[in-house]
Amino acid sequence: MPVRLYVGNLPKELVDRQDLQNVFADSGDLVSTKIIKDRKTGKCRGFGFVTVETEELADEIIQKFDGHMFQESALKIERAEPRSKDKPEGEESASQEGSTSTPQVASNNRPQGGNGVPSRRSNKKSRRPATAGSSSSSSGDSFQPDPRWADELAKLKEMLAAQASNP
Template identity: 60%
Template sequence: MPVRLYIGNLPKDEVDRQELQAVFADAGSNVTTKVIKDRKTGKCRGFGFVTVNNDEQADEIIEKYNGYMFKETPLKIEKALPRNKGQEEEDQAPVASSANTGDAPVSSNAEKSGGNKRSGKKPRRGGSAGTSTGSSDAEGIRPDPRWASELEKLKQMLAAQTTNG
């Protein structure tokens, strides 16, 4: 069964997959590497993954390459946490285990918003994705702190207009 290893402390400059693959070349030909890059800049985000065939090979690589100097930085290598569907590798958050077992009813934002494909995230504002506007919802919404003082002034002006008229 394939085992994924987390490779941390990669330099943030240009790190190529082939360069990382060359580091693990003597570990075997069945080792594959992946460098995680920023979508906007294309630069390395400081980590990547190595996939090997079995636990024994994974333990050997951890023992041999943990602390290995790569481009003047020591690599940090450990077994990667299991991937959760719908999440990227760098955004792995713990998920309640009873949510998918059928023990308890599942109520997620994706279901409430009519099949929102951005699982685990709140629906965007302004959409009619099953949201209701009641007085209890308004109390939970906080204004953007950059505009809070301006909003407070507008509220006061509106209150003054309604009491005068």
């Protein structure tokens, strides 16, 4: 069964697949390489993958080439985590670049981006006060006031109602 290895710390320049293939050439013909590139610029995103045929060859390559200098960068080689179905190929290993095999979990309840980082979107309501022309009104029954101020708000509503009924 083929074994996929993550190759990190590649230079973020124009890296050719054949250049990386040449690094592993003495390991035999059972090695195939893939470099992950930015779609817009075509430059290397800093990582790639090597696929080998056997577990023994995978262990040998990790032991031999982890820390190997490639274009003035020390390569980081480890077993790749299985690809999850909801992430594109380039994103699943981007989070591996700085970590080992522990999944990244956010410490808050914010929505997650593709790489385990909280997204920039926020589900918080706007802090701007509602104006008379706005679509949201505070006079509806669906609005629930902060319980700390509910009594004060009820008193204010009664005072407003009394003023409106007295011309």
